[in-house]
Amino acid sequence: MGNDVRELDDPVDVIVVGSGAGGLATAVAAAAMGLSVRVLEKEAFFGGTTAYSGGVLWIPCHRKDPSIKDSIEAARTYMLHEAGDHFDSARVDAFLRSGPEMIEFFERNSSLEFVSVPEFSDYHPNAPGAMPGDDRYLLPLTMHVNSDNLPTDSVHP
Structure with a gap:
């Protein structure tokens, strides 16, 4: 430096x-x-x-793949199980409501493109509300930039 x-x-x-x-x-x-x-x-x-x-993100109900069968209720159940006494209903609901909107915002307003990562499951795949083989995870595609730090292309994983 x-x-x-x-x-x-x-x-x-x-x-x-x-x-x-x-x-x-x-x-x-x-x-x-x-x-x-x-x-x-x-x-x-x-x-x-x-x-x-x-940069892997955990975003339930992210709408990147219409074949994914997820629900706000299942994700909320999983988060309640995982957080226990630390569960904050208002924050969890805001996250579950806003997460998919955030992905769409960044794809619409930047060069970012996200892909689902079906190889990742929830940390505890047998917990209530969990999704084994998940599809709740998203990965931003790798970007190559030129000398002006402008995107030149994306690389699929």
Whole structure:
């Protein structure tokens, strides 16, 4: 890591520090609202720790594959079983309602494309509400970028 400090002459509405999933999600959401955005990253590559983890998401009822037979009720039952005394009904319901909408938002407003990962099952596939062989998991396709950090293509897993 060098000490490359540069003056930024053009003002922006939003500055995002870090290019992991949270940072880039913030940047896409701000840009979709018409705001100008600059993402600052200290490393030579974008992605943060999300790039190391692969960025796999657990999104029940995600609508990427119409053949998937999932339900909000089953996912809620699974989460209640897994969370036990830490179950927060309002947050769980917001997550289950908003997760599929979030996937659609990012595919509509960015170059991201998600694919289902049927090889992953819920962590406890025999628990109430679980889906063995799951299809609740989504993986963003790997993006190749050019020297201007613009997407050039996606790579299917």
